Amino acid sequence: MKTNLLTDIYKHHLDQTLIDEINKIGVLKNFEKDEIIIDINQTLKFIPLLLSGNIKILREDQDGNELLIYFLEAGETCTMSLTCCIGTAKSKIRAVAESDSTLIMIPVSYMQKWFQNNESWRNFIFESYQNRFDEMLEAIDNLAFMKMDERLYKYLVNKTVLHESKNIIIKHQDIAEDLHTSRVVVSRLLKQLENEKKIVLSRNKIEIL
CATH class of the missing domain: 2.60.120.10 (Jelly Rolls)
Structure with a gap:
């Protein structure tokens, strides 16, 4: 092997x-x-x-x-x-x-x-x-140069490329640690991205549209 x-x-x-x-x-x-x-x-x-x-x-x-x-x-x-x-x-x-x-x-x-x-x-x-x-x-x-919401969305897109899937299994706290910010900020920005029809949120799962 x-x-x-x-x-x-x-x-x-x-x-x-x-x-x-x-x-x-x-x-x-x-x-x-x-x-x-x-x-x-x-x-x-x-x-x-x-x-x-x-x-x-x-x-x-x-x-x-x-x-x-x-x-x-x-x-x-x-x-x-x-x-x-x-x-x-x-x-x-x-x-x-x-x-x-x-x-x-x-x-x-x-x-x-x-x-x-x-x-x-x-x-x-x-x-x-x-x-x-x-x-x-x-x-x-x-x-x-990038705002946190832009960094977050880019991070999510990179994840889909790595895992070859539009669905990401991840906790908000794990995202916060990777991006060196707080879980509260991540949760708020994820909700914003969902409102912008860029993602769909569910428990510990994010779908990139």
């Missing part, structure tokens, strides 16, 4: 020789929805490659409040974890399974070796950094 998933998901990014090597040394791990994959201040010994599912990357302020930075989908890796591996620093982010997810964990020692001698790995890392940089810029723009 590991070989098939690796080939199917990463064949457009990595050459077959590298995929075969990852298959030999990588450790397959499954995480259930809402399970923490990487935590803040954790020393990273493995590089995660996402085979299936979705992961949300969060930052935390000094009061313990979380802010959503971006999502990862199958075929991607967390470049913030790569940065920590390069500098042997502790993680500055929290990675949480947005849905049941399968990852292959690669020992950190292989990262620099491949970066030096494998062009497909090097290109994959550069592309990953560029994609995550663009997403962080978008997150900054959202915070700086």
